[in-house]
Amino acid sequence: MIVVTGATGRLGRLVVDGLLESVPADHVVAAVRNPGKAADLAARGVKIKEADYERPETLKGVFAPGDTVLFISGDAVGRRLGQHRAVVDAARAAEVARIVYTSVLHADTTPLALAADHRGTEEHIRASGIPFTFLRNGFYTEVYAASVLQGVEHGVIFGAAGEGRVAGAARADFAAAAVAVLTREEDGDKIYELSGDTAWSLPELAAEVSAATGRPVVYQDLPHADYRQALIDAGLPEPAATMYADIDLDIVRGALSPTPGELSALIGRPTTPLRESVAAILREA
Ligand SMILES: NC(=O)c1ccc[n+]([C@@H]2O[C@H](COP(=O)([O-])OP(=O)(O)OC[C@H]3O[C@@H](n4cnc5c(N)ncnc54)[C@H](OP(=O)(O)O)[C@@H]3O)[C@@H](O)[C@H]2O)c1
Structure with a gap:
């Protein structure tokens, strides 16, 4: 299964739309804080599971062995690290095959204050031993x-x-990058620096x-x-x-x-x- 957390957000919805162009709906799980917001996704055949980063008890049973997980970062800047650790711990306990995490451009060296949560999350993912892909997203235009x-x-x-x-790019460009890495075989750990x-x-x-x-x-x-x-x-x-x-x-x-061109390379078109x-x-x- 491909599990998309935060699937009722703007990025998550674009990712699910993109996935459904090439993946059967019954292979996609939308893991969401509020299942009531996901009725339209359920109507398209996507499986809905409750997953609130803030409530670890909801994270048990969300992931299964062999899943590929798109972990979309939460929006509580400065408070997210504990939430994110809980998601990673649940994914590790479930023995997922890969975690694809939406981080921030040059998370390891950037001066951006909002990057601290992302840096901590990346470190926790590395320590978990789960094969990972970091989508280090620049700013959406x-x-x-x-x-x-x-x-x-x-x-x-x-x-x-x-x-x-x-170097902004459309949110849809970043969503297309996530779809690209979720729908192909990736060997080893990968880090993409994504920007327009x-x-x-x-x-x-x-x-x-x-x-x-x-x-x-x-x-x-x-x-x-x-x-x-x-x-x-x-x-x-x-x-x-x-x-x-x-x-x-x-x-x-x-x-x-920075404009390394990794986003357009991943999506196969200009941003x-x-x-x-x-x-x-x-x-x-
Ligand atoms: N690269 C950029 O320019 C940029 C800009 C802004 C944010 N971001 C980051 O990228 C993420 C996705 O962007 P977006 O445009 O989709 O943002 P968004 O539309 O605000 O969506 C945020 C998503 O995070 C979910 N979420 C927040 N707290 C949660 C929790 N405790 N448990 C489970 N889900 C939770 C929200 O759930 P609900 O649907 O229930 O609200 C929503 O689905 C943001 O959350 C943020 O980390 C990046």
Whole structure:
């Protein structure tokens, strides 16, 4: 069986869609925190199992010997490591064949604060002895959906990333990479550093929004402290505002700019260009 955890999230749903193009539905398990959200997946023939990373008792019986598991990281940044260890322990106890984990670009060396949980999870997976594939994902371009919409509404996109560059790719590109590794034989342990083919800056993002809407949109760079405060004033809790402002400093340092081409190689096509992702964000708004 191919087991997809977090299957009711946006990445998980794209992965299940991709799997069902080449794998019979009764070979796919959606392991989800809330089975009530997975009725549509059940209707397509996918087996649904409850798996809440926060409640280890729900993780018993989710995995079986020989399974290939796509372990999609949780969203409780800073609190995830304990949750993730519980998932890995359950997978090891069940003797799964492989664990494919969605990590972060250059998890071992990146300055990104959000990478600490991923680093700890990677270490726990290595120590478990389960054959692994790490999908070290860069940023989804959709992470900038709020910035795009801010640009449309106010004509300005704010940030503290200066001319720093982000090799973003569509969430669907990262999902296609997961499908590729889940549906082929992999020998030994593998690490993929996944990012878009082209890195772009926030001024270039503003220019794309301007081109797509026919209205002037500019990027305004703020000092880190001012940007953090602007995020708080906009309603973000302080820890989240700090995290986002710090991410921009890390972008200046190049943490998200590498373009090794491993994502396009894995999916067999170029990654989705910024222009297409901006158009999709505007269409779906
Ligand atoms: N590369 C990037 O740019 C980027 C950006 C944001 C996040 N991420 C990471 O990539 C993951 C997937 O991205 P996404 O776009 O699919 O995010 P998403 O739409 O927010 O989905 C997050 C998924 O994690 C599940 N989850 C959270 N806590 C859980 C728990 N305690 N037990 C079981 N499942 C739990 C959620 O379950 P429910 O459906 O029940 O809510 C949901 O399915 C995120 O969780 C995060 O770790 C990456």
